[in-house]
Amino acid sequence: MKRIVLLFALCVVSLTTLADEGMWFLMHLKRLNEADMQKKGLQLTAEEIYSINHSSLKDAIVQFNGGCTAEIVSGQGLVMTNHHCGYDAIAELSTPENDYLTNGFWAKNHTEELKPKSLSVRFFIRMDDVTKRILDLVNDNMSEKERQQVINREIAKIEKENNEDGKYIVSVKSFYNGNEYYYFVYQDYEDVRLVGTPPNSIGKFGGDTDNWEWPRHTGDFSIFRVYADKEGNPAPYSVDNVPLKPKYHLPISIKGFKEGDFSMILGYPGRTNRWMPAAGIDQNVYYAYPAWVEASKVGMDAMKKHMDGDQAVHINYASQYSRIANYWKNRQGMIDALSQHKTAATKRKLENKFAKWANKKANSEKYGDVIPTINTYYAATNEKARHDNYLIGMLRSATFAALPYSLGNALKQYADANEAKRKEILPRFEAALQDTYEKLYIPLEIDVLSDELDLYSAKAGNIAPYIQQLAQQNKGKFEDLIKIAFAKSIFGSKEKLESFIANPSAKAVDEDPLFQISEALMNKYREQRPEQEQLEDSFQAAYRKYIAGFLEMNPKAKYYPDANSTLRLTYGTIRALPKDSRNDAKINNYTTLKGTIAKYKPNDQEFDLPKKLIELYETKDYGRYADKNGYMPVNFLSDQDITGGNSGSPVLNGNGELIGLAFDGNIEAMAGDVIFDPKLQRTISVDIRYVLFIIDKFAGAKNIINELTIVE
Template identity: 45%
Template sequence: MKRFKVLLLSILLISSSLAKADEGMWLLPLLQKYNIATMQSMGLELSAEELYSINSTSLKDAIVIFGGGCTGEIISDKGLILTNHHCGYGAIQRHSSTEHDYLKDGFWAMSMDEEIATPGLSVTFLVRIEDVTDEITKPVKSKMTEEERSKVIEDAAKAIEEKATDGNHYRAMVRSYYGGNKYYLLVYERFTDVRMVGAPPSSIGKFGADTDNWMWPRHTGDFALFRVYADKDNKPADYSPDNVPYQPKHHLPVSLEGVEKGDFAMIMGYPGGTTRYMTSWEVDEAEKITNAQRSFIRGIRQEIILEDMLASDEIRIKYSSKYSGSTNYWKFSIGQNQALKRLKVKETKQKKQDEFTQWVNEKRKRSKEYGEALDLIRTAIEERHDYMYANMYISETLLRGTELVSLAGRANALYEYLKGDEDKGLENRIDRFRQSATAFYKDYNAPTDRKVAKAMFKLFAQQVKPEFHPSVFETIEKEYAGNFDKFIDHMFDNSIFADSTKLWKALENPTAETFENDPAFAATKSISEVTSKIWSELGEINKKFAKGHRLYVGGIMEMNEGQPIYPDANFTMRLTYGQVQDYYPRDAVHYNYITTLKGVMEKEDPDNWEFVVPEKLKELYMAEDYGPYAMDNGEMPVAFITNNDITGGNSGSPIINGKGHLIGCAFDGNWEAMSGDIIFEPDYQRCIGVDIRYVLFIIDKYAGAKHLVDEMTLVK
């Protein structure tokens, strides 16, 4: 699961008729009010204060935002971080080369001196959460337009954020919850000296790759280790050899006890985004535009890239992270559409809308306040259809799909500066762009991109209405007689961006004319012009949508007043709770709650790169050399499932037992519940996590890095 952008516009309300107790991504300050009694009845031995406190240490102090879209947890008093292999994949790939192929061979630092600094990677701790709804909404007047309302809320939020960070090194942001009906201040502490400590080879960390992604049973050791460093005062600091391992307020004890069906399990982390209060019209939009078109486009692009990756180790290393990021939500889109249809989600949403409409129409006051909500949403969805479709294709085929266009687009800020008269600060701007381009070229192969570009430009022309075509398509028609291959070859042969040598030469004395005459830059400018127009139209339409959704959610809150409620995920810390649990995906089929190393061996296929098993792992299996990490029956556990409510962003989140001990690391959801971001399906929804005992076994017995295990607090 990877981090993805969603509109933070909805909630799901919990009642006995709507959901089970284990549904929900709960706000930590509300646990005492809504959840703690239920959690303790299920097996939690801790208090709400021990889970979240601003006055003393608590479990939340061991949880971090890892990078920009995952979760991690501190598992030693020396700042050791556990997260997913796929969360650390970008860093592992960045440090890899044909000489040191950490993707293929893995990496293990045998001392702190061998840990690898990773510029650009950060971890972020939550300091506190505070309800600021009254301060935010006080200046809002009922007769304000949506634009006026947004402006006063933005100004109030800015003032609160500035006050929260005055005189300290913290970061602060005010976020909206419950469809814009509530607001919370979040204060963070961010550390930027993060070093790579250990990662299994991809044959363990990504075992099963795309075939097994989003599937259960799973046999993937999806974990990696990093360490956060601080200055001598234990404060955030940029990388320095003088920095020391961070001393956390709390680190999670690591359990060797294992799991059994029915055991209490909770997850603390940063779920990226859910749209649980999506309407039937939005479900239709997600099916036909977002999912259908994304999976179609990416499938074509990925096939081209994979062919080159399999033919060259150099290209494989360059494109591994990009390819993995693409395929993750390619498969997600396919699975979600299947689940939406199979589970009749659109019909369920329509039923909820009918219930809401009936409730609204029962009283004139409600009709006056909430009566326009659903009409606003429906109208907005209808009006934005063509714009959403065109925007999807521009993003997937041209801006993200063609890397040369993407790089040329990064030069626009420098180009705009060169068009002006001022030359002060020019060298700094050139240096910043050169640094960005250097990182780009490290993982770029122009021949691969050339093949992709030919396919993507043709696809856009075939699938998108001419009214949304950038002017470069008119150029292709007039000057190249509609021959896309000829145009793409000309662009790659003549653009300064296609070759780093050409670009470095041009940056020695750059001019606006240099960029204006470049075919790739001209293409990206024309694409950006159309994109801006589309975004402008969508911005106006979405004001109508935002108002409708805010009213809809506000009405549902009133309709269910007194019931425990949780807001949609928005990449802020949440807690979910449930149990270790098996499930029945379809008639006469049963999936157990745990997998073992035996399953890895059963899946082995030396002729398929997704299912290669390292020789040493086979040797340990044959010898049953599992150390103290085996189950009572002597087998080696690999992964297990719970019915915790999670989504993208929860990747790397700790799975914690009732004592507050670490039992696993969450890394995926399951195929049968791919509609889970939109509607929770208690019979099917499962969180897949790597068993902490398998993590320890790989570190100790496979990698020979027992010093890392010795650093942890092991409990049983």
């Protein structure tokens, strides 16, 4: 389950609980979950998980670089997360001469640890409910725009009141689509350094073929360290910084576990849409997701032919390619799962039940038009959703779809500035150019942009007028046009941009061929017509009322909020899938190193393995990390409710000890962001015993092992 990177954010909501469904607020555990969790095997209290006044489990859980989860595992700020979560940083630090992606990396001491340019972790301090304070200020006579302006003003006040003069980051979040509000207080640390990572052939074993599949055999982990100033406060990178002494770190259990054992996950799930209406599901299945899948595949194919031929290009684009490939497969899996399980039909049954309740005399004035308004909105925006996903697919894949527009507008301001202002901003420009162009490979960028434009102009429908004009002039083929554009454009290389900066001209930017293409795409991306705004306004009001009405209709049910990158707890058990002939394990809830070796394909990009790992298997040199039955465990299954953003989350046993790192879900439950399936939903995790085996026996990094609190 790879990190989600989106160009836009959607409001997220929730639904009622089924089986072990639920992404629960930590502040509500005592009231809603503690008794049930203890009945199932939790040995801790809610206070030991979440406390404001004392150290607790929550103090060891961090959001990793804004998109994943990680956990503190030592008293010296050591952090574990997934390999794919650290992938950007590992790729950034890699060169053809020191290829840490391919070969791995293990620091023997603090001085060898490597600092990426930008990497941070976020600690959760506390949260509180401000629903009444905010909603008392709004009423149903306001337009959505007026309503949001009032809410935003109050949010700004709440955030300022709680940030303690900038010491903390405060974020007020909407839940149940604007029916509840909570604020969250965080502290960010930005000096985070790479300590260890296995080679790709372990950390990414199985590649795109195994992604979202079970059985899995992936050592998906990497290790970092958080640094602070000498007083333990956040500080920019400095050689004088010291390893953070955290409030709490997780003990690690190598005792093993069995089918049915209690387990829980704390993390930062990114987004679910459990309230999504039936018409929204249909829009995704028939319009949005097919366009997303097709645009992603076109970008991947154009990138891969260059990456396969040049190791430096492969390193520089590996992270971007991996993100695109992850969601290419995810969205196709969503189409298949939502269709196969008839999710829209299930949602319509709930909506029909709501409609009957809403049209009763006592409810009709407030809720009677909710479902018709929602359905009208989706019918009117289906084709736009298709177009937008072709366009967004291009923006994800093609750097030069957006870069000339954003950089060009900044350059126009530079050109129009006086000499003193230019001198002031020039160093920032030069640094930005270096960062932007340092690892770009222009032949790849030409192919990605031209192939995406071919697809966009052929399939997206109501496309940007200037792109339509170019398509007509070039018979829908953009390759030659884009090659010429790059040759002429000031954005075609860092050297051309440096020459432009020496003699800037706003007119030259406006007449630049790549700027004109990028400007047309970005103007279309941001296009908002008045009728569209009215549709959106009506839909948001109806959607909020639908959720409010549903909660009112079922007041005794136990609810949890939809994921929106805030810290949650989900719990369940170690739980197998039906027996699978592809898995050598006795119970289909774990995989073994034997199964890993069975998949080995020498020199294959996805299924190659390091020679040393094979030797360790052949000699059964597993150290103290083998299961009591003699095998080396690799991955395992549990049934918690997770989604993107939970990557790297700690899987904990009933004692709060670390037993694994969550990294994926199973493709059979790919509809899980929209509807939870208690029979199919599984979390795939790397067993902590495999993690320690790789660190100790494979890498020989005993300095890392010696830092950990290991429970045998």
